Every structure is written in structure tokens, then in C-alpha cells.
Amino acid sequence: MSNFIRGYRCTVCGQFFETKEAMMTCPHCGEKGILDVEFDYEALKKVLTKEYFQNNRNYSMWRYAPLMGIEENHIDEMLRIGWTPLVKSFNLSKELGLKELYIKDDGLNPSGSSKDRASGVAVLKAIESGAKVIACSSTGNAASSCACHAAHMGLPAVIFVPKRAPIGKLTQISLYGATLVVVDGDYKAAFRLSKEAINKYGWYNRNAAINPFMVEGKKTVSLEIAEQLNFKPTDWVVVSVGDGCTVGGVYKGFYELHKLGLIDKVPKILGVQSEGCEPFVKASRENAPLEECEENTLADSIAVGIPRNPLKALRAVENSKGSWISVPDTEIINAMALLGKKEGIFGEPAAVTSLAGLIKALNEGIISKDESVTIIITGNGLKDPNNAQKAISKPELMEPNINKLDIYLKEKGVI
Secondary structure (H helix, E strand, O other): OOOEEEEEEEOOOOEOOOOOOOOOOOOHHHHHHHEEEEEEHHHHHHHHHOOHHOOOOOOOOHHHHEEEEEEEOOOOHOOOOOOOOOEOOHHHHHHOOOOOEEEEEEOOOOOOHHHHHHHHHHHHHHHHOOOOEEEOOOOOOOHHHHHHHHHHHHOOOOEEEOOOOOHHHHHHHOOOEEEEEEOOHHHHHHHHHHHHHHHHHEEEEEEOOOOHHHHHHHOOHHHHHHHHHOOOOOOEEEEEEEOHHHHHHHHHHHHHHHHHHOOOOOOEEEEEEOEEOOOOHHHHOOOOOOOOOOOOOHHHHHHHOOOHHHHHHHHHHHHOOOOEEEHHHHHHHHHHHHHHHHOOOEEOOHHHHHHHHHHHHHOOOOOOOOOOEEEOEEEEEEOOOOHHHHHHHOOOOOOHHHHHHHHHHHHHHOO
16 A cells, blocks of 8 residues: 555545545445545655656656555556647647647547546556455446456456447457446446445445545546646646546646645636536536436436536536536537547547537637647547447448549549
């Protein structure tokens, strides 16, 4: 266990538990008592200096191991996760009229999504604990990433997904050799069954809304963004939101860098949801408690009607002085095409929801065009090829005739 862990704090009752031993949820608040891992930041300041990063040649998320609460024994055996490209936009920024825009392409992680960051930590923690099996429920990306990293480390995995999970993600899970359980129901049903099975069989719990260490993996995307920008992050960071764990991690990463004195400010966070499943946006708009919403969106990775990490997510946006916004599926599809056409980056629907949200936030004046922005693309478009088809025109079958080709190219404006 990391020497820098002080203990855990309950996000509901605020009680602090001074222990380095692994904990899941608050013993007083039960399952809703999601914990935050707290570190000794004064001790970490002596280790995590700018010189430490300059001299570190491990260009993966494992370069942040002292701030992740993991033992480092098996890190060298793990797949390379993180240190994904931070692309400076020229075409898209010009299209949107933005002074400065960066795109964090997390779809280039091993299994094709940002969920690899949490799953890598989960597999290491499972090995630390001596677990024989790791399990989770997911709309797809956490499932495929868990199966991926468990396979690499020789750890059996049992994965629960709702019946609407896309074929690309189901194929990944099966290919990685995990035991796949497709639940005849929604994500809520898949989560419930996974919880019962984990409790019954004693498997290691990778579910991000239960296991506090999942945020410790997810926050590394912010650590990378800051470091890749020479510790001068943009004014805004935009991310799509489902269960709330990712946006909670995005905030925690920047918060901890600020605590360590490595950055001067915490960027404002724009949390983006689909209008077909917007529990956080609705709660923020109505200044009311979070309520269950329908899961009526093609952005399956963020279709979570009952978010399991509500407080971390709401506090992430509030504490960063950010904002919430939702977009219709039509704008998500348009954003898929725009990102591909302007930047050559292929994002799945949930991932490009961040771009659709940025466009809407610019139009509504939430973000001004003279501010700098980073959008996080959380998953690769190949994970959901069926919905990607909606963003393009069906190709025409061309006769091998140069005259007809001339006509076609003129129609397309190529010649």
C-alpha cells in the first residue's frame, strides 16, 4: 500500500477513517457512502516535483504511481495505459472561433477508452488483495477494459452488461476471454446482479461507484493534461458524464495538482450529458436532489439513469466553478462527423458528447471564444460502428468508368 495514503473520507457524512488498509464504502452510510482516498500532500510535495516529472521516462499513467495508492510490484507487467496524445487543434478551433483548443484522445488506450485508467488500478488492487476473480457491471467500456487488463495479468474476469451494449464492446469482452453475462435489462439491472454475485462469491469489485480507487486511476487524465501543457491547464476542461466517476476523477486530479503547488488554478469543468439521459443536468437546473432518469440515448457509455457517484460529480463541477449542459442525440452524431472531418479523430457517441457540449456552451455564452479549452474524447468510435454509420453518407457503388468518375468527383467538389 502507498506510504502516502492518510485514509478515507466519506462523501456523505464527511467522517475520516485514518487507515492505509483498503476500504470500499463508509461503514456508517452503507453503499451510498462512497469514499475519497486522501493523501499526505505535504509529504508528496517532496517527491512529486517538476524535476521528478522531467526525469521520469515512464510515459504512461504509472508515472503518477505515488499519487495513486497502489503497490508498484507489478506495474512493469501491466499494459501501457495513459500518456495519450493531447492534440492541439487548428482546424476545429478555427471552425468554432476558439482562441485555443486541445483534444485529449483517450480512445488510444489499450482497450480503446479512458476506462483503462480505472481498470488498470483495479487489476493491480485485485492482485494486491489476493483475489481470484475480478468483476464489474458496465454499459460497455468499463467492461471491455476490465476484461482486457485482467486477461493480460492472468486474472479471471466476470463481466455484467445490459442487453443494449454495442456489439463492438461485447466482441471485445468475449475476445479477451472474460465470462460475459448479458443481463436482460438495463444498466440498473446489470449493476444489481453484479453486486449480488460479487457479495456471494467474494470477487474483487471493480465497480467504479463502489470502489474508491477507480477515481485514482481516472484522475490521471487530468495529471497528464496538466503536465502536457507544462502545468498550465486550459481555462475549461469538457467531459461527458454518465455515472459521475470520470468527472469526479477529472476534478480530483487538478485539485491535487493545485494542492501540491504544481498548477496555479483548477480549470472550470463543463459536464455534458445527453438530453435523453440527463440526471445531473436536471438536478443542477432545478437545484434539486438527483432523480432517476430514462436511459434514452444512443450514447450508451453515458446512459446511466441512476448515477452511482452523484456527490463526487456534482461537487466536481461546483467546486471548479464550472457548469452542466445537455445535448440532443442529433448534435452528438453531428459532433462525431465534425471531429472526424476536422481533426481525424474517431470518437464514439459518448466521447464526442463533450464536443457537442462545447459547441452548445459557446453558443449560449457559457464559454467565451477567448478562453482556452480542452475536450476529453473518452472512447474510440470503432467501439460502436452501428451508430457511427449515422454520422456518414452511405458510399455509392462506382462503375469502373472514368467519365462517371469525373461526374461523381465534380459533384463532391473534388475537381
